Amino acid sequence: MARMSIERRLLITTVCLFLVIGSVLVVMVRAYATRAADEAFDRVLTASVLAIADTVGIEEGAVAVDIPYSAFAILGTSRLNRVFYRVTGPDGALVSGAPTLGLDIPAPQDASLQIHDADYRGDPVRIASVQRYRVDTVTGTGGWIGVMVAETREARQELAAQLTFNGMLPAVAIALLSGGLILVSVRSAFSPLRLIESDLRARRPSDLSRIDREVPTEVSALVAALNEFMERLGSVLDGVKRVTADAAHQLRTPLAAIQAQAEVGLEEAQDPSARRRFSRIHHNARDASLLANLLLSDATTMHRLETQEREVVDLRDAIHAALRMLRAESAYARLIQSLDLVVEEEPVPVVAEPVVLKEMVRNLVENAFIHAPGPTDVDLSVKDGKAILRVMDRGPGIPDAAKGKIFQRFARVDARHPGTGLGLAIAKDVAVAFGGSISVADREGGGLIVQVVLPVTRGEGD
Template identity: 40%
Template sequence: MAPRPISIRRRVLVAATLLLVLAALVLVAFVRDYAERASERAFDRLLGASALTIAGAVQLQEGAVTVELPLASFAMFSGSDRIFYAVEAPDGTNVTGYGDLSKGLPPEDDSEPTFADAVYRGQPVRVASAGRLVSTASGTGWATVRVAETLGERQALAREIFGNALLPVVALLFLALAILWFGIGRAFRPLLSLERHLRARAPENLAPVDLPVPQEAAQLVGALNDFMARLRSARERLEALVAEAAHEVRTPLASLRLQAEVARGERDPEALKAQVARIHEGAVQASQLVSQLLMDATISHRLDTAPAGATPVGAVVAEVVRRLDPDTAGRVGVRIEPGLAEAALGADRVVLREMLRNLVDNALTYSAGPVEISVAALPGGAIGIDVADRGPGIPADEREAVFRRFRRGAAAAGTNGSGLGLAIVRRAVEAQRGRIALEDRPGGGLLARLALPRADGTAGPAGAAVGGGTRALASVALVLLLALPVGAAGAAETVYPAPDGSRETRLSVLGATDTGLFAHLVRGFQDHRPDVTVVYQEGETLPIFDAFAKGLSPPPDLMVSSASDLQVKLVNDGYARALDVPGAAALPGWAQWRSELFGFTFEPAVIVYDPDALAPEEVPRSHLELAELLERQAVRLAGRIATYDVARSGVGYMLASQDQSVSSYFWRLASAFGRAGVRLSGASPAILDGIERGELALGYNVLGSYAFARQAAGARIGIVVPDDYVLVVTRSMFVPVGARRPDLGEAFLEFALSTEGQSILAGPAALGAVVLGAQGMWTAEHIAALGRGAVQPVPLGPSLLVGLDRQRRARFLDTWMEIVAPQ
């Protein structure tokens, strides 16, 4: 019984109807959920903005928390919902508002708003809470601001969104079913015309189909035309091969047959022996001809179908020599410039092998002396391959002709050959966009010269011989680190060679981390990737930011900086790639942003002092004590206090602006700096150098990572993690858009966030591990325990962009310089 024909029309109609109904149901559920979520997000933003507006008005007056409720606090609300609010001091006492609003809710210890559902005065409400860090003479704590709103307006908005979206969904469902009913028939009509056209074609007609077809069928017709073009090309190659084989093989086969018939009647043993020798010679010639014809067809096929590869030139030469007859292989010598054996040629391995094998076979056939194969780098990055012999050579007027099929030079008379070898070579060379030339060899013989481009198109090595002991000396020289200026960034370049000795894979890193500390992380990464050479360019935060923003070409594979605000600016402006990094899940929320910027260290801003310059009882334990010390000892400490030059250092400006927002004593401390003649520096290491030499008595806002590393190395310095509050920054990384090796940048970032990488940061690098659970001295938990005050991380996010506003920055710097360095 014949199977029942399948109706595509019916199947499409049934399947499409079911899918439309299912999609409509899913869409209705999605719209309902979306309406609720959209309404909640919109009103949460209003609640959060209201709480932050009130928190911004929280102040200290005579040591007490006060707030003057801004007019805009509730102006953003509208409708019939009821609004409740409360402000609480760090000790939990109510400053203003509804005293029982916070019942059952924990106090806040972060400036980012949090949201909770609650029931207040018998009604469900949504509560937004935000913290405000305040610093007083008695200590530092968080004031809590809460704003609550009843849910009537948000529920009404959700119902409105759902109702307005549901009606179009139902209407579109019925409209789609009607269009589907009438459209399926018309959709299949052009395929019938195509079918009739193909059935009417003659079998030998392989011309492209030129019927006007709908756009949806254009790819099908294009694929059909491509197939017919390939079929036509294959048929033409087959016809050409058959014709050439018939033409070229007919003569040697006829000669063999004639010689065999003569041999059958020969009675003289000597004559018979000579006749058999001639038969053998003809058979060898015919065999060579057939082999060359088949290889010609194979090369043509692989050039048309095989994808371009990346084949090391040394491997090709070795394979050609290995396949030679043992009787002739001893005549072949090979010379490859150091460093070029692994250079890749951009062609199929078989094509390259047969191209070179034909040149070597010709040299061995037409000369009795040694044959030399030389590989060298050419100007412009190409690779040169020379095959030289001591044969009769080819006259200049015949050199172009011998590249044509079945053409041989006059010097080839009396030697077996097909006349196809050089034609195959030229076809392979031209397919690679290379060059071939035949020249007279000095001292006699022929020199075949090939110039082939590399697979990656880059320039090759300079050609200096690096082998054995020389290679080891070169590696040692690189390990000793070459400092070279790098463009506008003013960075110093350090090269960490690949441990396995390879030089092809390079990771470029631009950063503002001290090279000696960053080296620990690099070596740990190279333990896992011994094939990677790391090139690290170190500079100061603001110059490398300016250089990057102006357009480094090419950009580095990884950008690293401690100036979080500048990093956020670059990411916000679209310079970073989005990544799916497994280790990012373990990062705290404040240490990552947009799946593009990732913090990897935990570094407090500390006070560093010279124990010989300050008595133990003089050492300030808080920001207020530091201001008081400078006010009392301004003359004795004049010129011996240092901090960041906020106009020159990106991280220095960020720390100062964060200090201003957190501490009510910031400008008092700045005034004390001015009276003490503070010395401004561009980087933490320079401040530490001055303290070690005894030139400085104290450094403020020094990155703890540098200070801890110096102290662990034996430097005589004291470190204070302030007891009132401590700012914590995280060094961050991102992989730039346009990086040459983004895969290597992402791999390094993954290593830095891994357990092993974080243990390096918590151990020998002393940069601090931001991920909990790392092993080492400098973990986030240990560093936070060194002080008794509030730990205030500087979060990665758009809020840091506020401080980079041109006018705000200019006003801040003007005020700072006026107070700190009026001269």
């Protein structure tokens, strides 16, 4: 399951909080809008029922009502509403209007105005009712005359929806603006961590220097802990490198002596069994000597990569220097004679550390000599601003399944064959440190091609 970032958690929490607040706000604004719409339309409704109530009377025992035009003209301002009315006499008999309107509403006991919500013919309506006491001028008898006026709620709902929309529009705009500001603030708050991440990713694998970037107080404790950890790790690695380099250096002389003694023993021994033992001693001493040399080369390479400044180096000079080193070793005297070297006529400048670059070339050629004792070709060319160094042999090659592992330290394709599994690993570290890459491919006709690509510089200032 993918882990969720703190930034995303904060944003999701903020969105959820906005949704909760927005939902509560919608409910409150809707309730306020409905109440405001009811108050506005109730004023018109009460004015209409009072206008009708003022015209009712009793004449010669009969209820008379003269409904004024203005009573319904006021309610008719909205085309959405439908209006109903009902007038009843003192005995409750219908005088005029809708006979079933407001039958479920209790009749008022006095002259006070009452407003109710009800249903009429399946539609929700708002009803205003009032009673007026009238006396017959002829007979002198009197009674309460009831007046009801109702209207449907379409116009009220439309006004409530409009008020809700107008009320929520600024709130939504403020929420969007606040959300944008919160998003910018969260990203800005985490930007120091991104800068630290990019700084660490851009470093060379061996760079354990302190993080000197200015960071906020909240992040300073993390940076201080990282710096302290890298200092401790650097001290441990330095100690390991020193021990490795010292051990390798101290082992080279006795291993060379053992190898020489084994060679003498091979020449002098007559017994086949003794010759096999001397041969095995010689083989193991040679492998141990090679491992010691590579360990010393690895320690030297890593140390110089960390401490020495880069400079513009002619890659051709590094190749020639590496071949001179191999030519001085008796084990490769015959193989170096069969090496075919093809380089550019013009200088091939690259930004590198001279000694480390020479060690990389030496390891590549030595790796070819060890695994493919036969004709070896070294080719240097320039293409598209890249220096391409290829070391090609006619050895057994490497299976496709093992090509992805050969750049790992101490990785060997076949333990029965000589080698340490360090040469290509060191070469890869150097190539990557100088901004380049390394790869292997099968050679046509058999063998292996190891290719190093380095960027070519145009001058000292590049």
